Amino acid sequence: xxxxxxxxxxxxxxxxxxxxxxxxxxxxxxxxxxxxxxxxxxxxxxxxxxxxxxxxxxxxxxxxxxxxxxxxxxxxxxxx
Amino acid sequence: xxxxxxxxxxxxxxxxxxxxxxxxxxxxxxxxxxxxxxxxxxxxxxxxxxxxxxxxxxxxxxxxxxxxxxxxxxxxxxxxxxxxxxxxxxxxxxxxxxxxxxxxxxxxxxxxxxxxxxxxxxxxxxxxxxxxxxxxxxxxxxxxxxxxxxxxxxxxxxxxxxxxxxxxxxxxxxxxxxxxxxxxxxxxx
Numbered sequence: 001x002x003x004x005x006x007x008x009x010x011x012x013x014x015x016x017x018x019x020x021x022x023x024x025x026x027x028x029x030x031x032x033x034x035x036x037x038x039x040x041x042x043x044x045x046x047x048x049x050x051x052x053x054x055x056x057x058x059x060x061x062x063x064x065x066x067x068x069x070x071x072x073x074x075x076x077x078x079x080x
Numbered sequence: 081x082x083x084x085x086x087x088x089x090x091x092x093x094x095x096x097x098x099x100x101x102x103x104x105x106x107x108x109x110x111x112x113x114x115x116x117x118x119x120x121x122x123x124x125x126x127x128x129x130x131x132x133x134x135x136x137x138x139x140x141x142x143x144x145x146x147x148x149x150x151x152x153x154x155x156x157x158x159x160x161x162x163x164x165x166x167x168x169x170x171x172x173x174x175x176x177x178x179x180x181x182x183x184x185x186x187x188x189x190x191x192x193x194x195x196x197x198x199x200x201x202x203x204x205x206x207x208x209x210x211x212x213x214x215x216x217x218x219x220x221x222x223x224x225x226x227x228x229x230x231x232x233x234x235x236x237x238x239x240x241x242x243x244x245x246x247x248x249x250x251x252x253x254x255x256x257x258x259x260x261x262x263x264x265x266x267x268x269x
Contacts, residue, residue: 003184005176012253016227016234036189043260046196050209051228059206060103062116067094070120074090074127 002030004037011041015048090123097140101147103210108151108225110214118154122147148230155222155240179257190260193267204268212262216255223248224255 002010007030010023019027031038062070101122105115125146126133133142181187199205213221222241226232227248232240234248243251 003180004186005180005184008179008257009249009253012256013249015256016249016252036186036191039190039192040260043190043193043263044256046193047256047259048228050200051224052231053200059203059210060106061099062094062102062119066102066116067098070094070098070116070123071091073120074124 002026004030004034007031007034007037008040011037011044015044090127093123093126093139093143094119097143100140101143104144104147105151106210107213107229108222109154114154118147118150121150125150152226152230152240155226158218158222176254176257179261188261191264193263199268202268208263208266208268212259212266215262216258220251220255220258223251224259227252 007027010019010027011031013019014024014027031041098119101119102115105118106112109115109118122143126143129146133139137145179187193199213224216224219241223237223243226237226240227234234245237243237248238245
């Protein structure tokens with residue numbers, strides 16, 4: 001029988017690849033009996049959703065100074 | 081193309097997509113100046129390679145694609161530092177003593193995030209997520225971002241960072257534990 005540490009390792013690996021038949025069975029059994037690890041697997045799914053969400057990229061703003069600096073440096077480059 | 085045209089195009093790109101690219105870069109590089117440099121390099125590359133722009137994709141998708149390459153190049157340059165950090169971490173990797181007791185039970189049992197879907201609509205949530213990912217150890221952050229944000233396969237990551245698959249699983253597991261824990265403790269009301 002897996003403990004929670006082992007189950008969480010398998011649950012994380014299962015996000016990235018297919019587990020072997022026995023790994024999968026023992027994870028399923030553990031999750032059936034363990035509420036905390038079931039919550040953890042739901043958090044893994046949420047983390048993936050968050051990471052792949054387009055909103056992720058609109059949090060920070062370039063300062064005006066940085067914009068000016070970027071424009072300036074690009075203007076200095078010769079036109080290709 | 082005239083000089084005026086060129087300036088106009090760069091300025092439009094910067095206005096419309098600058099903040100997006102900057103925020104994207106900040107997920108991978110912690111340093112603001114480095115992230116600004118990445119945006120600059122991306123726009124420069126876009127300017128010189130605008131023939132590669134296929135009209136079927138949006139300008140933002142195209143620019144983001146260029147930025148991803150820039151960020152992966154940056155990973156490559158930092159590879160040595162990342163791998164060194166990993167060696168230090170490996171000795172303790174199997175203990176996970178911040179999260180589990182000796183018998184393998186949770187120290188702090190995971191609980192459901194309240195209203196996860198509505199959190200995604202809130203700017204405050206994204207701030208917290210960015211802060212939580214910036215607290216990851218460098219090697220965890222590099223592998224997590226490569227996999228989840230850049231969509232690289234385990235195989236590609238192994239090659240890129242000179243890791244074996246077990247290292248990648250360990251780092252992903254740690255990164256996920258840390259992120260879940262951090263999100264839970266800082267969850268928006």
